[in-house]
Amino acid sequence: MNLPPPLPQLLQAYPRLRAKQAHEYHVVLQEKEALRQVAEALRDHHWRLITMFVNDERMEEDCRFKIYYLFASPLPAHAKNQNQMSSFTDQGYLLTLEYFLTRHARPDPPSSFPLLLRFHPSLRECFPAVQPFEEAIVDFFALLPDAGDPVQVQRMLAEPHWLHRSFSQTTAPLRRTRTLERVEEERVQPPLKHLYPPDPPPEGMHYLPVGPIHAGVIEPGRFLFLHGGEPIEAMPIHLGYKHKGLEKLFETHYLLAEGWQLAERVSGDAAFSHALAYCQAVESLAGMEPPRPAQLWRAILLELERIANHIHNISDLLHDISLHIAASQIALQWESLLQMFHALFGDRYLRNLVRPGGLMLPEASWKSRRRTNSLQTLQRTLEEVISLFLSLGQRDAWDVSLHDRAVGTGVLNREEAKRWGAVGFVARASGLIHDDVRIRYPQGVYQQEAIQRILAQTFAADLTDNNAPQRFIALSSEDMQGDVYARFLLRLAEVESSFYLIDTFLQQLMETSWTPVLRDTAWREKLDATPTFDASLGYVESWRGGVYYWVMKGPMNTIARCKVTGPSIINWFVFPKAVSRHTKTPETVNILADFPLINKSFNLSYAERDL
């Protein structure tokens, strides 16, 4: 096996733990210096940071806070030639670094600091994308990145990230020693002051505060536009208004077998993806294997969710460009998809289907007699909806007013996307076309070559293969310039790919025999047999991007820790970079009126970020 550097060297130099999947690796680091060396080596070889989180293991074997870093191997360099197909079959690797936080990471904390606060080495110089995760750790664990400058540290404590100073600085709700009652005692009345900009604006400039409640049916968040005239110079964002404390709720109120119920409510529009990622983490933990029909159904439902959300958001985007007729027609297609979901799967948003170890379809529509009928409904609806949607999209892609608004707006170029760690369709539209969990770490039925070929055909214009079927949306990777238009085109093409994926999966499903209840029969025994404080990773590509769940089993089948990393966390951090004036190309600006369009084209979830 050909491991990408510096993975072989790391595995030799440091102790490693057994990872659950073939393409996952787990390395343990105890020294601060070692962490720095490893981070530099990973940066030099273009590895990407996926997430970083802390787990309080002071009462367990190792008696320490542990910091976990999740890295992904570099994306293959793609070129527009015949080898493109091979770049799609080149699989990626996930590397977990487990770092022991020593008791005295910094010898001289300023005396004014509460004793509870501790420092950990910061990777911000190597990986700028670590910033939102470090901020989360400040709020949830009261562990500070060692930035050196005490003023900067004070400032970091004062900024409203998640807790909004509505709790005292030392609340640290995710530490194991904090009970829910204790956390609620630490609540203080939130001051309104944090809503306003901290510094006066520069000469000739002006702050335009917007939010937290916006005009329309949108979630809350506060934007401060710094502008002198029309162009937006900078845009600091304050989020966290929707912070409910879901990671703590997983630990206090849910069992391992039930956590999917809360996972479905992390972000309502990606309910199925979140529940699936949670269930995959639990399955990988307990060594469960869902039966093959369940895997096929999961893949079909995942793609259905992707199609429904892309169609809905394209409709909203066209509405913002004032293409109202097309927007309304597409909105009707979205509605008929959701009604079909309701009729066949019992829920408009595909909730309540996936379980650890498998899947449970509603008996009413999938019993043996009704099955043919239901399948026909599914196929016919999909054919109609997607034919109409793609025809409209194909026509509107050449619309003059769409070009005028969307081309060159909200540019996030390839270098920026790479540097700030963008994920999901945002990264793909910026030219990182392989940034897709389905391509990099395919699981189960996604591993088939036919499926990978369909995914590669999303960029149909790149392929020189004459046998490739004609696509409605012939996308070239050169179109992926990172603007609103690129994101619009990419989502059209992804709907088409998902359609062909569902077609293939359905054909494979017809060849097997299955019942509406598809579950690993020994799932409960396997869950009970899992050692306590064992942890595992689950990941799927939701329509927005990769969703990663890290689940640790506690005593009596409880959840000791469930870390949720959705694509919105990192993309909210990247988003201001696409809106503000670009530092390298100062002539690239976005005006205030473009902001709603850029916002719609990123389409981030506030709930998924605020947790």
Added chain:
Amino acid sequence: MKLTKYQPSIFNLKEWLAWRILGKAHPPEWKGMDKRERPSTQRSIFLRHLDCGSCNGCELALHALNNPFYDLPGHGIHFVASPRHADMLVITGPLTHNMQEAALTTLNQLPTPRALLVGDCAIDGGPFRHAYGVINPEERPAELRTFSNQVPGCPPDPQIILEKLISTDLSIPMTPGAKAVQTLNRNGPEPG
């Protein structure tokens, strides 16, 4: 399955009428009723949406109301941009601690404070009830505590929200503390 090129006309009137008339968007008792006698043509409601920390599932239901199938504007009901233009708030989500201040400010900006609670978590906290960032339903500020108008469901079906909105009688005050809030209203700060 096969994709076919669809040739949409600019406006497919027949299809649209089929949706509007044969669709389930209208309550059955409206069948054959003169359009002018329908309750929705008697008055119009302006709504302001307020998200207090939902999972955005209820927002999807509210989005769906605006599509041509449910056709909310066709019933004379609109979402407006300012609470000062609104007859009623549509509140989704369990009230999070961080949203409390903004939610109260918004409610106080309404000419007459009314609200429709959409979704289980707006009514009693739902699945988020015990989370530390969420204010217990019993501890909510008086203005946000009780509203007679509720649509349960997680998330509720758009059809049910629509029926609730159509049957809303604006002449009945919806909160027991309505008067007290009205007096507060005069000195309320600017909305954020």
